[in-house]
Amino acid sequence: MRLLYELEGDVVSEVEFLRSNPNRYASYDAILSGNDEHATQKCIIENNDVLSVVSSHFKAIIVKRYSEDIKENNIVVFPTCGKEVYVDEFDESKREYIRKKYGYADKYVVNYTGNLFFTWAQFDRCLVAFKMIKEFLCVNAHFLAIVPLCDHEAAVRYFEDHSIDKSDYTLIEVKGDQLVEMLLASDVGLLLRPNHVSMLCGSPGKFCDYVSSGLPVLMTEYVGDYSAMVAKDKLFPIVRDISSDAEILRCASILSKYEWHDRMMIAKWAQENILTNVYTHKYTTVLKGLGLLTNVDIR
CATH class of the missing domain: 3.40.50.2000 (Glycogen Phosphorylase B;)
Structure with missing residues (x-):
């Protein structure tokens, strides 16, 4: 089995920001008191074959931060995108x-x-x-x-x-x-x-x-x-x-x-x-690449 994991944001730098910028009308205690964000992110990267991130800058950070755990060509960039409009x-x-x-x-x-x-x-x-x-x-x-x-x-x-x-x-x-x-x-x-x-x-x-x-x-x-x-x-x-x-x-x-x-x-x-249809071919190509690794025909 081969796994593709999608990361929508960098929890490491997000936690850093929230700790320095508290919300005066809400508490961040529940989301800032969990496991170490570095360890969690590293575990995700070590246990997946392809990582999908939402920006090129995020990809550069992951490559630098975890150079020993994942190859650059195993990280793909797909922005959030949006539904097709007419x-x-x-x-x-x-x-x-x-x-x-x-x-x-x-x-x-x-x-x-x-x-x-x-x-x-x-x-x-x-x-x-x-x-x-x-x-x-x-x-x-x-x-x-x-x-x-x-x-x-x-x-x-x-x-x-x-x-x-x-x-x-x-x-x-x-x-x-x-x-x-x-x-x-x-x-x-x-x-x-x-x-x-x-x-x-x-x-x-x-x-x-x-x-x-x-x-x-x-x-x-x-x-x-x-x-x-x-x-x-x-x-x-x-x-x-x-x-x-x-x-x-x-x-x-x-x-x-x-x-x-x-x-x-x-x-x-x-x-x-930036709409979903722009990235359909690229995303399909990534999934087909995983399919070849598993000897499964992804249609």
Whole structure:
């Protein structure tokens, strides 16, 4: 039997980050008091034939950290990816209908999708970004927080910390097709990540959700491999310093000018670069390679 193991992030550097950046509204005791993360990761690598990781930087770290335990050519890179979208079915009138349906027709909707448990989500900085957008760019800005129900209490406390009025935000949990609607109704998505090595080893699924819906993204340079891809193709301006209000505002200003044709360009870029169908052949090839090792015909 041959085994392929998928690692979605570097637990070693993630634990390092969480220990230095506690959550003021939640405890990390349960996830920081387990077995040694180095030993656990090493055990995984020693007992599998092929390792799948979500970014090229993560691969480089694994090669350096465990050079005696795994060969470089036995590590493959597959980002999180996203479901196939049908760009040709997108329609500006549909977006306007959805915005009217949810009461956003006259709003500039700033979208945050994800959980608040892990502090690398930088919800504080996202709220600062929203307040700057509202003050300096779009007086009609409205914050749409799509977060799990279990995080709603914490979210309200964050809004209170930043003196954001209840009329200026919507806090909801959505699933399935409604998420696509809410993203299509939004004007910009927030994906601010700290300048930490653990963030280069990840591959946030929310990025795929955002761009597959054609949503412009206010993002930093530490978003796995995606930041480099975006910078290379000049899809969005990249926030180089998450601590710089001026830098965030500069990028937000550029994104606020994106129009419908820009959204279609973003969705097509996603379709060609980061959706699951882009990596199907590569993944099948990896599995067939394992099949040859086991003398099993994988069809």
